[in-house]
Amino acid sequence: MEDANLLQYSKDNLESLLSMLQEFVELESPSHEDKAVSDRCGQYLFEHFGRLGFSMEKIPQDTCGDHLYGELGKGAKNVLLVGHYDTVFPVGTLNTMPFRRRDKENKIYGPGVLDMKGGIIMAYFAVKALLHLGLFPQHTVGVFFNSDEESGSFSSSSLIVTKARQYRHVLVMEPGGTHLNYVKTSRSGRGTYEVIAKGIAAHSGTNPDKAISPIEEVSRQILRIKEWNDGSEGLSLTPTWIHGGIKGTCMVPEEASFSMDVRAISAELCAEAERRIRTMEPLLPGVKLRVEGGIDKPVMRADSTLFETARAFGKAFGLDLQGIHVGGGSDGNFTAAAGASTLDGLGVTGDLLHNIGEFAYIDHIPPRTALVAKLLLRL
Ligand SMILES: [Zn+2]
Incomplete structure (x- = not known):
């Protein structure tokens, strides 16, 4: 019943998820171009996650947007959700690459829609589902959103690692890949x-x-x-x-x-x-x-037990998870190398990240959001 409810909630709220994602994508946030611009984007997360009940904290930065950390719930720190709100796209990209939705293609387009604003909004709705359904667990869920991942996380990686070590598990909301079932279990x-x-x-x-x-x-x-x-x-x-x-x-x-x-x-x-x-x-x-x-x-290796757990949970949502290797790195490289139990690529699916054609698949979002909610609930 719990699984069915989580999936139904994710399906029923797909429209509001997409409109929130549009708002978020339309706040541009290149890594190190204009701090004020990036901070406007960060403020969006600060306010929205704050409204969900997270105690949000800004970690001030001089040259990039402020990093954000928040906690929700009581009890042991269980899962930390990690995401970066910066993109590789310079200010003004929206003029040539606006947020677009093409239902016939099952795709949404826009700067960062895949890498990785989509994943952050999925995390938001996964938490919201638990709150709405009265399922929020008896432990603490954390979020860390940094603004400099695309330029190497030079000001955030040690902060993320410090937080990651306080939690039992780290879920990185980076894109999963091109397929409904993909998550990332290793990175070069x-x-x-x-x-x-x-x-x-x-x-x-x-x-x-x-x-x-x-x-x-x-x-x-x-x-x-x-x-x-x-x-x-x-x-x-x-x-x-x-x-x-x-x-x-x-x-x-x-x-x-x-x-x-x-x-x-x-x-x-x-x-x-x-x-x-x-x-x-x-x-x-x-x-x-x-x-x-x-x-x-450093090399990223996901926690294989965590992957198997996610794989087992995924079945209820019609997912048959497969762990893939990619050459590109993420903040999961830092958390995994620091010994934190990490699984990466739990966000949206799609292709052509960092490219003008970057897109995400619409109908993969609900089952994958339900899976994230389930992980927050049962890990
Ligand atoms: Zn990314």
């Missing part, structure tokens, strides 16, 4: 590195033979690094930026550099990538190499 670790090559500068017409070209060194290193990619999803090193010299001059520069994004499926592969990058030897005689950066997101 991520590193960002810059490799700086220093050679000897010289006139490129008069005495090119006197030069030791850092541009050539960097080019060779990039080709060599490509060979370290293992061809599967296990380890990938991808150059993302290259720099060197002054355009239009006849000079071999003294310095050139490149950055790369490193993804590894296991902690062992993260360590292996780190070791290889740190010990890179120059390929041209006379060049000096310097490496900056490091692994900034």
Whole structure:
């Protein structure tokens, strides 16, 4: 009966969920562009979760929107719901990419509709369902909403970890993926590195033979690094930026550099990538190499028992959960690595996140919202 009621509530309230999601999406919130703009978006959550009864607290920030933490209920801290309210879309994106609803396609579109404003509003309705049905559990539910996840959670990750350690479980409301049944049970670790090559500068017409070209060194290193990619999803090193010299001059520069994004499926592969990058030897005689950066997101492994519990609960709502691996990271990487029992990707489903075509599936929302409510109730 409880399951049927949760599902029915989620279905009956889909319209209000979608209109709330529209309001939320229409408050733009790029990670580090305009604090005042982001704070307006955060204020929306602060007020709405406050009205549900959460004791909301703002954690002030200088350059991004204030992070938000709230608690509802009495008793042991049981489940912490985690979500980021920032998006990758700059202010003004709504002009070209407005919130749109296309019932025939079963889709809603808009900046952050999938990643991850949809998941935050799902969390809101999951709690609301429990309150409305008189099912709110005898323990504390927490929420943490940060405003800088898309730029690396540099000001929020340690705060999230501190809170996560106080709770028995962490549910990350990031998008589930492209399928009704998907949740995220593993995420690659991520590193960002810059490799700086220093050679000897010289006139490129008069005495090119006197030069030791850092541009050539960097080019060779990039080709060599490509060979370290293992061809599967296990380890990938991808150059993302290259720099060197002054355009239009006849000079071999003294310095050139490149950055790369490193993804590894296991902690062992993260360590292996780190070791290889740190010990890179120059390929041209006379060049000096310097490496900056490091692994900034550890590998995420969901709590397998928590996943199995969610899978069992999901059946009542017509879900047959499957855990998937993705290369992209989330704040779940931090909470899982800190030892908190974590399950990720419980939010909305859809595709093309971070893209102008970003969308979420409408009819996947009710069963997945009911599942979140059930987890809050029975974990
Ligand atoms: Zn996200």
